[in-house]
Amino acid sequence: MTLTDTTAATRRKRSRSSSTGKAVLRFLVTVVTTFLGLLAVTFFIGRVIPIDPALAIVGDRAPAHVVERVREQLGLNLPLYQQFYFYVRDALTGNFGTSVLTTNPVMDDIRRVFPATMELATVGTVFGALFGIPLGVLAAVKRGSIADQIVRVVGLIGYSVPIFWLGLLSLVLFYAKLRWVAYPGRLDIVYEYTFTPITGFFLFDSLIQGQWDVFWDAFRHIILPGALLGYFSLAYISRMTRSFMLNELQQEYIVAARAKGLSETRIIWFHALRNAGVPLITVIALSYAGLLEGSVLTETIFSWPGLGLYITNSLQNADMNAVLGGTIIVGSVFIAINLLSDLLYRTLDPRTRSR
Amino acid sequence: MSVVAQTPKPYSRDWLLSDRPTSRHQARLGRAYIIWRRFSENRLALLGLGIILALLFVAAFADVLAPYNPVQGDLMNARLLPPGSAGYWLGTDDQGRDILSRLIHGSRLTLMVIVLVAVIAAPIGLIVGTVSGYAGGWIDAILMRITDIFLAFPKLVLALALVAALGPGIENAILAIAVTSWPPYARIARAETLTFRNSEFISAVKLMGASPFRIVLRHVMPLCLSSLIVRVTLDMAGIILTAAGLGFLGLGAQPPLPEWGAMIASGRRFILDQWWVAAMPGFAILIVSLGFNLLGDGLRDALDPKEAGQ
Numbered sequence: 001m002t003l004t005d006t007t008a009a010t011r012r013k014r015s016r017s018s019s020t021g022k023a024v025l026r027f028l029v030t031v032v033t034t035f036l037g038l039l040a041v042t043f044f045i046g047r048v049i050p051i052d053p054a055l056a057i058v059g060d061r062a063p064a065h066v067v068e069r070v071r072e073q074l075g076l077n078l079p080l081y082q083q084f085y086f087y088v089r090d091a092l093t094g095n096f097g098t099s100v101l102t103t104n105p106v107m108d109d110i111r112r113v114f115p116a117t118m119e120l121a122t123v124g125t126v127f128g129a130l131f132g133i134p135l136g137v138l139a140a141v142k143r144g145s146i147a148d149q150i151v152r153v154v155g156l157i158g159y160s161v162p163i164f165w166l167g168l169l170s171l172v173l174f175y176a177k178l179r180w181v182a183y184p185g186r187l188d189i190v191y192e193y194t195f196t197p198i199t200g201f202f203l204f205d206s207l208i209q210g211q212w213d214v215f216w217d218a219f220r221h222i223i224l225p226g227a228l229l230g231y232f233s234l235a236y237i238s239r240m241t242r243s244f245m246l247n248e249l250q251q252e253y254i255v256a257a258r259a260k261g262l263s264e265t266r267i268i269w270f271h272a273l274r275n276a277g278v279p280l281i282t283v284i285a286l287s288y289a290g291l292l293e294g295s296v297l298t299e300t301i302f303s304w305p306g307l308g309l310y311i312t313n314s315l316q317n318a319d320m321n322a323v324l325g326g327t328i329i330v331g332s333v334f335i336a337i338n339l340l341s342d343l344l345y346r347t348l349d350p351r352t353r354s355r
Numbered sequence: 356m357s358v359v360a361q362t363p364k365p366y367s368r369d370w371l372l373s374d375r376p377t378s379r380h381q382a383r384l385g386r387a388y389i390i391w392r393r394f395s396e397n398r399l400a401l402l403g404l405g406i407i408l409a410l411l412f413v414a415a416f417a418d419v420l421a422p423y424n425p426v427q428g429d430l431m432n433a434r435l436l437p438p439g440s441a442g443y444w445l446g447t448d449d450q451g452r453d454i455l456s457r458l459i460h461g462s463r464l465t466l467m468v469i470v471l472v473a474v475i476a477a478p479i480g481l482i483v484g485t486v487s488g489y490a491g492g493w494i495d496a497i498l499m500r501i502t503d504i505f506l507a508f509p510k511l512v513l514a515l516a517l518v519a520a521l522g523p524g525i526e527n528a529i530l531a532i533a534v535t536s537w538p539p540y541a542r543i544a545r546a547e548t549l550t551f552r553n554s555e556f557i558s559a560v561k562l563m564g565a566s567p568f569r570i571v572l573r574h575v576m577p578l579c580l581s582s583l584i585v586r587v588t589l590d591m592a593g594i595i596l597t598a599a600g601l602g603f604l605g606l607g608a609q610p611p612l613p614e615w616g617a618m619i620a621s622g623r624r625f626i627l628d629q630w631w632v633a634a635m636p637g638f639a640i641l642i643v644s645l646g647f648n649l650l651g652d653g654l655r656d657a658l659d660p661k662e663a664g665q
Binding site for chain 2: 033034037038041045046049156157159160161162163164165166168171172176289292293294297300311312315316318323326327330331334335338
């Protein structure tokens with residue numbers, strides 16, 4: 001009896017530890033296969049779809065021996081699986097080739113432009129969360145009211161409007177007509193050469209250096225594209241907040257809290273929102289990833305020197321190394337944020353933990 | 356005893372709502388009627404439906420409705436006229452072309468993009484999802500891994516890279532958007548399949564000797580359709596926006612085609628003085644994608660009342 005009990009206990013213990021191991025293993029497999037898949041797709045786009053990538057580099061009027069040499073340099077005479085092996089090896093060491101347009105290694109270019117995109121996406125997400133969460137809560141609490149309808153329509157328009165068009169029109173209004181914001185770009189030309197960035201996040205850099213005029217200028221530049229991107233994440237965040245809050249407000253603990261005589265404000269903002277907060281963090285993380293992507297079109301409108309502008313500029317100049325390098329980076333960040341939000345959700349919500 | 360049950364007149368309200376339909380035809384119509392009743396309670400959804408019907412109408416009769424040639428303008432007398440000019444309600448662009456006529460003809464391109472993307476992406480998603488869900492095991496694992504990889508991609512960036520490799524043009528843009536939009540459909544179809552995979556009617560068909568192929572094709576797929584249609588409708592707005600974005604970057608439809616996104620791009624140069632050239636096509640995009648969003652929301656609420664209001 002006791003013997004079977006202990007074996008059962010050890011077996012249970014072992015199965016528990018192996019299930020954690022399994023979960024970690026499954027997570028690793030997910031990361032690796034997703035990343036390899038990403039590389040496979042970009043490999044396919046860059047090497048398989050074009051009829052001859054060597055011709056794309058040297059042009060179709062190049063003499064045959066030049067084309068042959070370039071083919072050899074690129075490893076195009078190797079079988080595809082070997083090419084893919086080298087491709088993955090290069091990508092893992094951050095080698096995406098050289099940009100035809102800037103003549104720099106693509107990775108250096110990306111390192112230079114990436115902070116601009118992150119700064120923009122961060123401002124957008126902060127804006128979206130700051131306004132989206134209260135709006136969503138309001139819509140849920142006053143369900144079916146005029147306020148709910150307005151929040152719904154504002155969100156629906158956010159889902160439906162072409163961002164580049166809204167950007168153009170807002171530039172005409174707020175920059176050209178009203179002069180409230182600065183012209184496209186990150187900084188005025190005056191500061192462009194006097195200001196030395198440290199992290200690449202200009203708002204943050206100017207603050208820690210105590211350069212208030214630069215901070216104000218950077219703020220005037222980022223506010224419009226940031227608010228625009230923020231509107232899109234607002235649409236998503238407010239809709240999800242409303243749905244989570246509706247779910248929480250139907251729970252029994254809300255009735256219990258009301259019976260205890262807690263104020264409605266306290267119930268809504270401390271009890272219900274706190275519980276809705278866990279899935280909300282996932283939503284905010286996902287909208288952050290979405291903004292990294294949405295910045296592609298926004299940056300072209302606002303001449304924002306980030307990854308999106310880099311990719312579109314390279315596109316116009318048929319600079320495939322740069323386009324695919326940018327795609328891999330955006331894709332990797334996307335994957336990383338997805339996985340992180342998944343992990344965060346599991347850590348924060350005890351219900352999803354495996355017992 | 357002698358009271359004969361009053362059979363309601365065919366196609367009347369009572370006939371449709373009867374809880375004892377006497378034919379398959381009646382049952383189907385009755386179900387459709389209930390869904391329609393639920394759908395039409397929602398005013399915004401009706402507005403969406405109206406917008407989409409208007410789009411279909413405009414696209415079908417573009418030749419009759421458009422007052423001018425969409426491609427060839429009047430360079431002599433009609434360059435950059437503001438909205439409200441005589442004969443040109445929405446103004447003209449830099450080549451003297453009537454913007455209204457271009458928008459009307461552009462609706463055909465928009466419709467073409469939506470229909471082709473849906474026709475390519477939805478069946479791929481449906482097949483991958485149902486096969487994956489019904490087969491299970493390693494087939495499921497592999498197919499879902501592939502789906503997840505595509506799902507992890509940022510859609511617009513992948514579409515950009517694809518078009519960059521394939522070359523600009525509306526056909527390639529459609530292909531690129533389709534390649535990036537099927538994964539959610541596969542996930543939905545798989546989830547639906549899993550809910551009735553082990554149910555009795557599937558076992559019954561299996562006992563009658565139906566092959567897995569037949570089961571998936573005739574019994575699993577039809578049941579996945581309604582949720583798939585809702586999702587495709589909700590995605591239409593996103594498809595329109597992606598297509599417009601590609602057009603705006605010069606990667607979609609090429610000039611002189613009156614594609615709405617490309618029209619915004621061409622109006623960008625003189626946006627400060629002649630704002631309407633870029634503004635009007637944007638309104639068209641906004642209205643149509645809003646229409647699809649409203650319609651999709653309404654359909655979801657009508658087909659799945661459990662989700663309503665969430």
